[in-house]
Amino acid sequence: MTYLAKPRLHHPTLATNKVGYTRRDYEGKISTLCAGCGHDSISAAIIEACWELDIEPHRVAKLSGIGCSSKTPDYFLGASHGFNTVHGRMPSVLTGANLANRDLLYLGVSGDGDSASIGLGQFAHAMRRGVRMAYIVENNGVYGLTKGQFSATADQGSKSKKGLVNSDSPVDLVAMALQLGASYVGRGFSGNKAQLVPLIKGAISHGGAAFIDVISPCVAFNNHPGSTKSYDYVREHNEAVSRIDFISGREEITVDMGPGEVVDVRQHDGTLLRLRSLHPDYNPGDRYAAMAYMQRHQERGEVVTGLLYVDPLATDLHTALNTCDRPLNALGPAELCPGAEALARLNASLR
């Protein structure tokens, strides 16, 4: 739980942004995730980004699938409508919502299980359709909510908390988003707020399908063999007194890295994550170069973070469909119904 229950009182001296809101106005319910979960840091980054962008909270629609990550929209932007849909299918629901009202900002939040396993198809098709949204995957390589099974982004050879070895090769959602035509593609780390907030701001402001994969460590399934704080160890040693699952709280992992730096991050399970932040000279305007760059560094065991690709002139599904400027949900019979006279002519043509 990152946020303690704080009284919703606004101190008169609290800073407000251009639209008159304080940072607190961008918060939501108290998180019910494990203390130290990377997802909470992402929520905090979303709050920060929306505040800094002077977005009116109620003009955002936040949609998600199912999973710990998908619960997070309840924990930010309390004044906006949220929709926790079904597992893996957030993209289609968001697509429909977006078609109904093009005037809102759409934030899609998902997990790696949600988007790379059950929902891989919907993820892919939302990207290729160019649905205007900021699609954020909170990627922890496991299924959190169902307790530690592999997700499709888990590394080949990695071990689950049950000791199973993952023999499948991982799905790289960033590579897929680049290949499928997303017009804004980035990767972040939940603990690197300085990099994540601008990435999210860019995604929200983007005119087409924006995708950010955010590496987000899971504290609960840090199945580090031998660790006395590991989930398995504690449960084994707890069995006699209680059957309640025990999840040890951890410090949220944070990193501080400047542009172009490479940093080794030790995760809750003891594994090392080597993050490479893009160099300031990196040109994100070339989709194919981005794919090659990312893969080259992946072979060296590095995870590239930053904005990999952006098409600043991107358009969206509404442009492709040539839909009218007014939101479709605001049109009435005068604009939609051809009327009795047209029907009479139609009848005549059917005789």
Added chain:
Amino acid sequence: MAPPEGGKAHGTTGAGVAPIEAVNDFVIKFANVNGSGSASANELFAKAILRMGVPVSPRNIFPSNIQGLPTWYEVRVTEEGHLGRRGGTDMMVAMNPQTWDADLAELEPGGYLFYDSTRPLPPSKFRDDIRVIGMPLTEICNAVYQDPRQRQLFKNIVYVGALAILLGIEPEVVEKLFGEQYKGKEKLLASNVQALHLGCDFARENLEPLGLRVRRADRVGDRIFVDGNSAAALGCVYGGATVAAWYPITPSSSVAEAFQKYCTKFRVDPATGQQRFAIVQAEDELASIGMVVGAGWNGARAFTATSGPGISLMAEFIGLAYFAEIPVTIIDVQRGGPSTGMPTRTQQADILACAYASHGDTKHVLLFPEDPHECFEHAAAALDLADRLQTPVFLMTDLDIGMNQRLCAPFTWDDSKAYDRGKVMSAEELEAGRDFGRYKDVDGDGIPWRTLPGTHPSKGSYFTRGTTRDAYARYSERGPDYIYNMERLLKKFATAATLVPQPVLRPAAGKTELGVIYFGSTSPSMHEALQALEARGIHLDALRLRAFPFPDSVVQFLAQHRQVFVVEQNRDAQMRSLLVNELDIDPARLVRVLHFDGTPITARFIVQAISAHVRKTQAAGAAGTKEAA
């Protein structure tokens, strides 16, 4: 033109079997090869008869294949206006050697066989109780046309020309239809007219008229001739649907295609060229219903069209829409199941799957249109009902109504009609301090108020989810909160029973203890069967269901009759199960009449099944009396 050598008509009719003689009352069937271009020629034939004021009822019978497999087009010519399938064939236009034997066998004794006699066939290939009309179609076309495609295509028009002469259809009527079809395409018009006359001239010179005749009548009136899928799509246009998401599946694809066509015609802003609609061909049915759910949540009227397998895939989302209370319209054009079953045949076999779609306790609103006219009306009504009830509403059509053109009452629309957007709370209402609890039953009808995303800066936002919540949409797993919601949903369902289209009663001429319940595409066959049964002294009060939940009048009808036949087109008597389950009625009082071979039910079948049952119970009753004595 003189008949070429192979073209001699056999003209055989077996001794003692008189050729069928009928005016404006016969069944003609065209046996073709899929992909040979016969469909439009056959439709032209049917339409010409219609233009002469004689009702027709055509049916496409086609395989799940694109090219090469057999297809049939059956036209019932019926001055009486019976629009159900009759059964039996009086004349076969046998253009498919592959199905020759079966087509021949299907002819009624004294019937007529029309065939391409370019290649002579031995007498053993014919029956001696039918009349055979040979015409060297291939030879004629090969002589006139050079292009192989033209040779093939115009063969169809040539036989339409010959049939026109044989049956007394006025060639001018066909020419006029060509004129409408090829308006502005003079070359096509001329070549089609030429082919038509080729057929007419040959028939006049070489063939004798038949005992089957079409004679001008005045029995069509102002009715229109249209298929149910187009009609449902038009209903969605008129009903204000702006978002459609779909995935191709027979027999529902043409709903979305027609919606696209009508929207392009009616919903493009002439000034800007912009569209007042959005249609997405989704990657699968999961995505198509997902988009509809998203659009419905966000206040647009949205629908999807699918068939059985699509419903199976959509189940999870349907449950979400039910529980989270999101308006969704689903057009289910039913086909033969289970599984891929008979994808190009008709059934009414998704009733239970739709009524209770998804896991947990769910119940959904179903509408059962009887013909294209009602497909139009009910599609528009479904959009209103979905908004009003904030729940999925299914339009349950089937392949028979969906893909066949049917004669029906013209579409009507009242321009003063406003869309019923249901209980959507506005920013002003929120501002005025109206209490907003997303799942609170304020009006006592089980239907809560909703707000649309983006309505108000600080009031009325809520979190939608498929998990339990309290009346204020706050996550809750407390038993009482769950029960409150589940019982309110039942109350809402009871409200639905008062809002859906009510059943239509057709009382028997006199008082009777027997009733019959039917619905959907069974209608025309049922009406014909009721007449025939009446003639046999079997009187039935008939109730046509138009929706689930069942309104009170269904309960009353059941209470008023000792025995009620339930006629449906599936194996397991699904509607009967629904009646038993929902109304707690004694199953013994509901007699199954089931037709499920994939062909549309016929009046003959209904009459036979009901009269056999009545005879049996009468006999049992008589035996019982004897014993008692």
